[in-house]
Amino acid sequence: MFSKSCNYAIKASIFIAQNSLEEKRVGFVAIAKEIESPEAFTAKILQILVRAGIIESVKGVNGGFSIPKNKIATTYLVAIVDAIDGDSVFHGCGLGLAQCSETQPCPVHDKFKVIREALAHMLKTTNLEELALGIKSGETFLKH
Template identity: 50%
Template sequence: MFSKACEYGIRAILCIAAQSPQGTRMVLPEIAKAIGSPVPFTAKILQQLAKSNLVQSNKGPNGGFSIPEKDLERIKLKDLVIAIDGESLFTDCGLGLKTCNEEAPCPIHHTFKPIRTQIIAMLETTSLKSLSEQLETGDTVLKV
């Protein structure tokens, strides 16, 4: 459903979100290791997230990536998906056809449409704060 970059982006921002309330900044190698992603690939993803104002990037000896605590509730999973994968998940045909619509539906159009609606609702309502809290309590994990 998500691209590999988006999957790693979600993992990376959740690692950062889990540390941000304590005022801790995470550095690139630490994030890459935590999410099991190559450092250059992680750097590219974090650059996209910083450009979209979803993470803060600070340079220098005390630098690293962080998210202001006030933004943890504001940032939703949908914001991450759009920043990395664009809006195709929300608009494109489930089979990748260019002409799929209500008048000319693909074979899965009517089955996929309500599922897509549920996915969009979940992405629009799920905040970084709720997900990072689940990580903090040990209810969820990012790496097995």
Template identity: 40%
Template sequence: MFSKATEYALRATIYIAQKSTPEKKLGIAEIAKAIDSPQSFTAKILQQLTRDNALVSSVRGPNGGFYMTDDAKKMPVRLILDLMGEDHRFETCVLGLKKCSEVKPCPMHAEYKPIKQQLIHLFTSRTIESLAGELTSESAYISLGKR
């Protein structure tokens, strides 16, 4: 549904929310390993997530790394999609048609419309903190890497 970069951004943000604090920052190598992503690709993704400290914060230097504030953790998951430039996914036709509308719908329009509304609700109602909390309770996982 999303690009590989956005999938990694979702995983990275949830991992950072779960494991970091302003006092305990995470390094790029740890994040990349935890989300099973190449380190250089993870660095590029984190650049987008840290732009203007909109979501993830970073500090350079020997005691530096990535972390999230409590306020950032309370943000909706959809913010990650916005920062990754994928917010349009909920506005476009499921078949990729440019002129799909209520007046001239594609063959899947009517069936996909309620699904699209459910997805919008899911990504706007769930917070990053709530997803990270599920990982803490061990009822879910994000790493698909080898252990």
């Protein structure tokens, strides 16, 4: 449902949030390793997230990427998805038809609409803090 870039961006943001909760910055090489993404690709994704104001970057010896602690609980997945993939996940046809609409629905239109609405709700109500805490507690995982 999301692009590969968006999947990596979400994983990277969760990993950065997890470290930020412990007041640590993390470098892009460590992020790439954790999310199992090529370093150059990870660097480009992180640049987009910095420009979107989702994460912060500090250069230098003690540098790296972080999210201000007070912002982790108010950063929702929808912001990450919007920064990387735009709002296409909220629109468009489930079969990829250009002319699908309420008045000219494709065969899966009504069923896909329900899924899209549920996905939108999840993205708008799920924040980085809850996801990072789930990993910290061992309830969830970024990789196996």
